[in-house]
Amino acid sequence: MQDNLSTTFAALADPTRRAMLAKLSQGEANVSDLAQPFLKEMSLPAVTKHLKVLEKAGLITKTREAQWRPCKINAEALKDAADWMEQYRVFWEESFDRLDEYLKTVTGNKKKKGKTNVRKK
Amino acid sequence: MQDNLSTTFAALADPTRRAMLAKLSQGEANVSDLAQPFLKEMSLPAVTKHLKVLEKAGLITKTREAQWRPCKINAEALKDAADWMEQYRVFWEESFDRLDEYLKTVTGNKKKKGKTNVRKK
DNA sequence: TTGTTAATTAACTACTTAGTTAAGTATAAG
DNA sequence: CTTATACTTAACTAAGTAGTTAATTAACAA
Numbered sequence: 101m102q103d104n105l106s107t108t109f110a111a112l113a114d115p116t117r118r119a120m121l122a123k124l125s126q127g128e129a130n131v132s133d134l135a136q137p138f139l140k141e142m143s144l145p146a147v148t149k150h151l152k153v154l155e156k157a158g159l160i161t162k163t164r165e166a167q168w169r170p171c172k173i174n175a176e177a178l179k180d181a182a183d184w185m186e187q188y189r190v191f192w193e194e195s196f197d198r199l200d201e202y203l204k205t206v207t208g209n210k211k212k213k214g215k216t217n218v219r220k221k
Numbered sequence: 222m223q224d225n226l227s228t229t230f231a232a233l234a235d236p237t238r239r240a241m242l243a244k245l246s247q248g249e250a251n252v253s254d255l256a257q258p259f260l261k262e263m264s265l266p267a268v269t270k271h272l273k274v275l276e277k278a279g280l281i282t283k284t285r286e287a288q289w290r291p292c293k294i295n296a297e298a299l300k301d302a303a304d305w306m307e308q309y310r311v312f313w314e315e316s317f318d319r320l321d322e323y324l325k326t327v328t329g330n331k332k333k334k335g336k337t338n339v340r341k342k
Numbered sequence: 343t344t345g346t347t348a349a350t351t352a353a354c355t356a357c358t359t360a361g362t363t364a365a366g367t368a369t370a371a372g
Numbered sequence: 373c374t375t376a377t378a379c380t381t382a383a384c385t386a387a388g389t390a391g392t393t394a395a396t397t398a399a400c401a402a
């Protein structure tokens with residue numbers, strides 16, 4: 101994968117992995133703890149792989165404790181993703197009227213929707 | 222893809238697509254406008270595919286204007302992703318000391334980690 | 343009608359991802 | 373030493389993703 105942000109988003113693009121993060125947000129857990137809700141749907145090696153994806157994305161840290169592998173969340177990696185999203189907040193939070201105003205200021209005057217506007221060449 | 226959130230994150234897990242959203246955050250643009258920065262790296266059909274991914278994720282809307290396809294951002298789809306992230310904010314915003322405190326309260330006390338534990342090979 | 347521009351579709355290839363089963367490693371416990 | 377537990381690695385498969393080139397559609401322009 102090319103860049104950090106892409107790796108982070110890709111890691112989040114799976115409900116199993118998001119559920120694992122949710123669990124870890126309540127504290128440390130071993131691999132088998134994390135696996136337990138999913139063992140009807142997938143095997144333990146599949147779980148190991150999901151954890152590896154989270155680990156490579158820097159979203160969790162796995163340590164050693166005898167034969168257990170306690171994992172903890174490392175949400176700093178989420179910060180970059182959240183920061184990236186932040187720049188789009190205006191698009192879903194502002195009212196449509198104000199968004200329209202904003203677009204006019206950054207684009208000059210488009211928004212008429214006549215056929216001559218979108219034409220660039 | 223299974224669920225909306227997964228589709229959204231997957232769509233964002235690509236720098237080309239994120240750059241297209243960034244461009245669209247400044248106003249409408251046609252496919253060829255969006256393609257222009259990438260035509261050294263990829264073909265137009267590849268761009269079409271990226272846009273289709275964004276469209277299926279609900280992140281953009283493509284309309285028709287003669288032979289052009291003006292696209293606009295539709296960041297409401299980002300809101301769900303941002304809301305999901307919001308629940309983890311505490312993990313990167315709180316000071317390390319307070320986070321550590323918090324983790325202790327939810328996990329009991331683990332963390333002994335003496336050298337006799339990690340014996341390897 | 344002929345040609346040009348804008349964009350999509352089709353068919354294909356290479357790579358990645360998500361899962362599997364079976365075998366292996368490491369630690370603890372009897 | 374043997375066995376059980378916790379987890380990983382290896383080898384494989386099926387499906388999905390990202391790109392290609394070539395052909396096609398649609399609207400406009402001459």
